[in-house]
Amino acid sequence: MLSLTQAQTLLQRGEISSRELVSACLERIAALDGAIHAFLYLDADGALKQADEADRKRKTVAGEHMPLLGVPIAIKDVLTVEGMPCTCGSKILEGYIPPFTATVVKKLQDAGAILLGKTNTDEFAMGSSTENSAYGPTRNPWDLSRAPGGSSGGSAAAVAAGFVPAALGTDTGGSVRQPASFCGVTGLKPTYGRASRYGLVAYGSSLDVVGVFAHSAADAAVVFSVYNGRDPLDATTQDVPDANIVLETEASASLEGIRIGVPKEYFIAGVQSEVEEAVRAAIQKMAELGADVREVSLPHTEYALPVYYLIATAEASANLARFDGVRYGPRVSGETMWDVFYKTRGEKFGDEVRRRIMLGTYALSAGYYDAFYGQAQKVRTLIRRDFEQVFEQVDVVACPVAPTTAFPLGAHRNDPLAMYLEDIFTLPANLAGVPGLAFPVGFDAAGLPIGMQLMGRHFDEATLFRLAHRYQQATEWHLAKPTIDN
């Protein structure tokens, strides 16, 4: 089980070949993924071919400028890769093979990364446990009876289980950070507009971002540095200089001058005590490393949940309208054209997706728009202002990723609202568009990883990485690996 930077080093030195590395990953997947179910699609043959190609390129000048040359990576199955099935965890896209590759994936490929396959997700990224996948849940590598979090649970589990050193996920309301926390890995949700959404099958268009999982902040920074940047195919990517984050390798950098805000609204009743303790201990550690810690307030935090579930579902109700059985995916036959629409959508979408489409349709309907969608947009502005005001006082905000550690599979089966509450600490960053970084800071009594979240200013992923990296140089939580009993 190599980390991404370890793999990079060994590949560069010629101590291992990409074929050896990819083969080892494939063997581990073959041995363990039956139990975990991180992958929905594995392209073993293609990956080995790409590995041989990478090994050849290694000897060329071009290879010297490919930072991910020969490194295996997994892609959440809501991102398109030309020629690879893309199901979005849904029956409605069963058998669909997209004709184009997502920009972020293309950038990884151009940097030499090897795509092993597509990872499991809650259907259309709607969920916090990966249990809403139409193809069965993913299991948490730390405890196979528990959820890996979601919706990018497949990617988080794939990294935690050592199947790949890094994987892409997407984060609309916490779908990278929460599974990173549950699976004990580092996960970044970049600033909205920092990375292309072209080829990301949309859930909540104004919230969706492509994130990355890896074993450390340093590893995640390498991948993020490759895939971020403005894309002419995505009008919402911002025209800011590309991030190229190089973290210092010596453990000497001080955190002096960095101001950490601890928002009181994120340390509330209902948070598992071990989670609060571990997060506070990590903040204390950062203070010891030189950071300046103070309490701050994000007063509109409590509204993030209803605002999110109005805006995300409203956008989803339109985004998912294209799945009508006309052009791709299965078509359920019917008497009339409308009958085909109703039956295809009724039968092929899962419960949670239909629930959110209905919720969003309702929120946008005449007579309800002002009270729901319109009002939610106003409150979203207030939440964004909370962050603007806090970032005048501090450089980052530190808090738990989720109220609890990984919950058992099926724990929220009959209670969608309880599942929605999993996201209360991650939703605000999406609503405000700010970056968030989740990384492990301890374990609970059951041996489950605890994650902490840092949120920063728009386009200031660098400070989040710097802080987490320094913390990881001084601690070993991120090095812990699950023992997977098959």
Next chain:
Amino acid sequence: MDYEAVIGLETHIQLNTESKIFCACKADSWNAEPNTNICPVCTGMPGVLPVLNRRVVEKGVLLAAAMHAEIQPVSYFDRKNYFYPDLPKGYQISQYDRPLAKGGYLDVPQADGSIRRVTIWKMHMEEDAGKTKNDPLTGTRLIDFNRCGVPLIEMVTGPDLRSADEAANYLIRLRQLLRWIGVSEADMEKGHLRCDANVSVRQKGETILNTKTEIKNVNSIEAVRTAITKEIERQIREYQSGGKVEAWTLEWDEDTQTLKKMRSKETEADYRYFREPDLLPVYLTDEWKVKILETLPELPLERRARFVQEYKLPEYDAELLTSERSLSDYFEATVRAYGGDPKRVSNWLMNDVLRMLNETGQTAAELALTPTYLADIIRFVDAGTVNANTGKSLLQKVNVSGKSPAEIIQAEGLAKVSDDDAIRAVVEQVLAESPKEVESYKNGKTGLMGWFVGQVMKKMQGKADAQKARALLEKHLN
């Protein structure tokens, strides 16, 4: 009891951009095989995003300016949600409450010389949907996505038109304007300009708006005129017979020239509009706007008025010469090159050049007969270098060869023969060959003079100075 019609028109104008509004596909699919101008973006494949074509905004701004509308510095795109197989995303990207332009009007001259000012209630940019048709052979419904994402301007007038002729005139003027400013080919038969008409009637003098019907599928100006006329008559008959007009949607059947009821007015559709999160607001900076408006030409009615004033042209001439922009440009260029009486240029254009344009299907700008060459020809005729008939034949020769009139006159020896001896020889020859006619003439049939002149001209390939030929003939015969 006297009734008057109250008519508003809803038009969709296809902009003539190279590519579609949100992707790089070719916009014009006329004569293209179904589903050949499509890509993942315009067919709404999962994961795609729209990117706004700036040319659409530019053409929209030009149109808004030409319609005297208020151009908005910031406008937004919205999603209009509805299901239909020809709408691949399940929503149409349109503009709703913050469109590119607000207000505006078009002044429409009527046959009686009055002007009807037609106000604009709504003007916005949007993408077109595809087309569906039933295939009777297989019993299936076929979809062509070529038209998906073709840029449109939707423009809705107020209920300002008072007759079918006024409605037709509005469309004629709109079509002229669209072509004039170069934003649309505006060919109704090809769907570049589509029109739905809202029609109601009321007693003259009333200001209320009665229940209206909506006429769809009127694909030519004549169809608009006929369909509205018939609908006005039907509504008046309803009222006169004590009935009432219901809010139907009617479909015009071109084959039978009749209106058919499509549906009763259903409850107002709920399109659940909301801001398109995949696109940024359209920020029309002053700099950009100024640059766009630099290309806005003088508008047809303004130019028509100026032609009357500046060149002292009759209204009729000015109207005809401003029917199309390149023709009016051509006229002015010729006037400048000619330097003489503009009415003389107008006569040449209206009598001869227009016929040539009709015959060749060219626009004035495409003629090899440039304004300078035309001015040369008129001057040669004025100076007597060639006679009028030769001048006219030169138009064709110059346009076919692209050579200058002077060159052709020189090469073909077309210059008028004014030499008395040369003409006299031909005159004597003609008279010698026509003893019967000479006798008739001498017996009083003086009307034969024209025939004699014609014979002389014929023998001299039209180059003879007709005045001199006539004088010599008279001298010989009397």
